[in-house]
Amino acid sequence: MSSKSQLYIWVALLCILGLGRTLYKNQKLDFPLVPGVQEDVWILEAQIDFEARGDAVKVSFGLPAYTSGFEIIDESVASPGYGYYKSENDGVARAVWSARSKEGPQRLYYQISMVQRYEGREVGAGDRTIETIPPAFTEEPFLSAANTVVEAARSRSADSETYTREIIRRINEEEPSQNVRLLLGNSFRQVDRIELIHDLLSRGGVPSRIVKGLPLGDGRRHASMHRYIAIFDGSLWQLFNPQTGEMGFPEDLIIWGQHSLLDVEGGDNSKVTISMIKTSQSARVLALQGISSETTERLPLSLYALPIDVQAAFKLLLLIPIGAIVVVFIRNLIGLRTSGTFMPILIAMAFIETKLVTGLVIFTVVIALGLLIRSYLSRLNLLLVPRIAAVLIVVVCLMVIISIVGHNLGIEASMRVTLFPMIILAWTIERMSVLWDEQGAKEVYVQGGGSLLTAVLVYLVMTSEYIQFYTFMFPELLLVALALTLAIGTYSGYRLTELWRFEPLVKESE
Template sequence: MGNRLKIYIISAVLIAIGLGIFLYKHLELYIPLVPHEQVTAWTIDAQVDFTADANLPPNVQLALPYLTPNFRVLDETFASPGYGTAETTTGANRTLLWSKRRARGDQSLLYRAVVVSRPGEAAFSEGTVLPPPVPDYPEHFRYTAMALLDEARAQSADIQTFAVQLLARLFQEPMREDVKFLMDSARTETEKTERAVYILAGARIPARVLLGLTLDKSSRYQQLEPLLQVHNGEAWLTFDPQTGAQGLPENFFTWTVGSTNVLDTDHVYRPRLAFSVTSNIYDADHVLAQEREKATNVLEKISLTNLPVNLQNVYRLLLLVPLGALVIVILRNIVGLSTTGTFSPALLALSFRETGFLAGVLLFISVIGIGLTMRLYLEKLQLLVVPRIAAVVCIVIMMIMVLSLMSHGAGFQTGLSVALFPIVILAWMIERMSIVWEEEGPRAVFSEGVGTLIAASLVYAVIMQPQVQYLVFYFPELLLVVLGCMILLGRYTGYRLMELRRFRSLGD
């Protein structure tokens, strides 16, 4: 395998891994692509009001959300002064028990959940579900139910179409006489859906009721709505019992699965359960931070935002260095721009972030100009290389100190940031320019100096983009893409753009 093919394979693997992780974090973990993106979160309140029995301790048990496809619970709070709480999880449901030794008069308990939409997030178990036994129906109920099941079976091809046909008969308007008999005493939509589950058991089809809330608008008083699920041997299929439409609506927040007993109380009078829903706008970063606290995915847990703030600020700067280096690679290898040093323009651009672009350019010209003059004078003293460079470093530091004092005395704060200039790099650049001056003349020095400023300016323009800074910090795997591009550019041996004019006569 030739080196060229190896480079192509390595670059392709690096780019594929970087882009794969990037797309996964955006599409599956919902990390936004733009800074300060706004997301809608829903606040759901479940309030239980009752009158306590003065002689007996009240117990209130409320079903809580557990399996919530298409949604993720960010935060849960309980407002229950003086009450003890205990959570239990059984199968696909979770309950909260409130209890208190003594209570008098009217009582109010509150459960609040903040949820955010996460379309496509599955939560229902796809395991094996055994067919239920045929219920011991009353004689007349059995005859009518079996006749209705036979009718639906004759006009269906599988469990899915069977459920649709049965629902069309049970919930059609006006209701047939035989269906009225089957639905006798089922008053609410939830009770009717439970009756459908009961009838489906006669065909040995596993079925259950989902209760949930539709989160499409803010509402002070809202009731749990039922959906029907049937199991086809491989997965649970969800239906709207009223319309027969299949699929779980994206705005349907599941509260309980397979259980319609949402509120259970002991030793209380007149218990009432009321739901209210309201929407709020949150910053996506805030939502992600809350999700990360409960995350089980490794990529969700591993994030630079988990580091202390001072380290975060360090990496916000360091992660821009490879990107600046890529810009320099393009400018030198593709464009053919001549600079003083290889990556010193990138480091210079990073210092411009602190000083400001215009002030940074002026400081750079001042320091390089004075330093180059002093370096040429030191040349006349015929010093050795190492002492000469050390002297230049000392001169650069003193110049920076003088500029800081002068700017502070004049009431400007920009000069105080000059200490962030890469001092050693400046000293080396002065040394390099003085050698070029001796070997090639002042024109070459001027050309390299201008090229350095142009390169630093372009790097500065790239790394100062808020979108670029955000992507590099929240998606550091993109550095693998940068690395792959660098390796690919390392094999470029064609003409540079600035050489086209130079060799144009050969083409003629």
């Protein structure tokens, strides 16, 4: 069989395999063929730090008790060397890590991703146990002061809701009554306002509890928990803001529950840091993740059976073949010259991290400055490898300087310079400089421009929502990409630039 027909068979086979599996996933496993609507996804990460004493360690972390309005789509922990399980007790979920013996600083991560849905928000349905708390004020004069406040509030309210508002108003008054002042205490005996409200509510016969809540904010680091008062009005738990007395559920609030957030046995100085980001994802992809365990069973050899962080790495890795196809396209079908065949892909991947405009500016600045310095280095008569090493060191210095200067000028984007592959930059500078010496500045612009244009195109393709969707949802399409590359590999027709290059040849003979 000739090599050509072998190749066609391969191309056909790869296309059938790739498209066939794509179709199978769509028809049988309900994988969507188009990305569809985007939804907001919150990713919360709790970082737990503590000092282990060298004995057995048990860490128990309270999980969000009630996430109505949110749908949890993913939960993961990172805790090398620890056993992990989730305990559920009286409707309260806790993440528990344990290890036989640990010493020194320890760090554990808990991550949860959820989609925001706006309907059906209420607090604590399903958990109606009402705690009775021991009254805080058992001695005079506090007891009678508390009773006076309760009586006054009760006489001014009709039900538990208005009673709660009245109590919160009285506690937060700018000029509180003498009784409240007495209860709040002075600088020697401080009473927590929210606990005082809690006490006065139970004293007035209103079932209440203090709950922790986490207000969401995109990109928030070191987020802190706020405390809220929840009362049971006979059928539902209602949430009150203990400062304003406002009733109801703030839109971006996750209720963490009334239990302790973190218990560490066998360690000291424990602390939780919570950070969060908001991303948007295709609703249909999310729907699929919701049934991912089921899908994994039906599709055992799939990417989705891998751990989340490996999947995330593949999300980027799967885009590289697409970048390679763009390069093949540009070089073999269009005929643009680039400096270094696959260098544009690496540059494009740096652009993904830095964003396009920032990336272009940084790249041009580093290359231009590098060329200047390289032209001086060439006068010093250095051997090749030390010279490239020198250029590399200069590139790193340039990165430091750009970062520092940019930071002082308040240009935060300049800090992203570190994301560029510096060895590639150094080689590019060296090659461009030789090109300049040997073939003139024009060739440098042609090849440099060609590389940048290719990098931008690769970037645009790699960041396309659709491309990302297809490569991740249907990795089997890579086989089709391979078939396409093989097919272009045998193309012996003209390149686009040749239609211009050889134009005078045809015109004259006509």
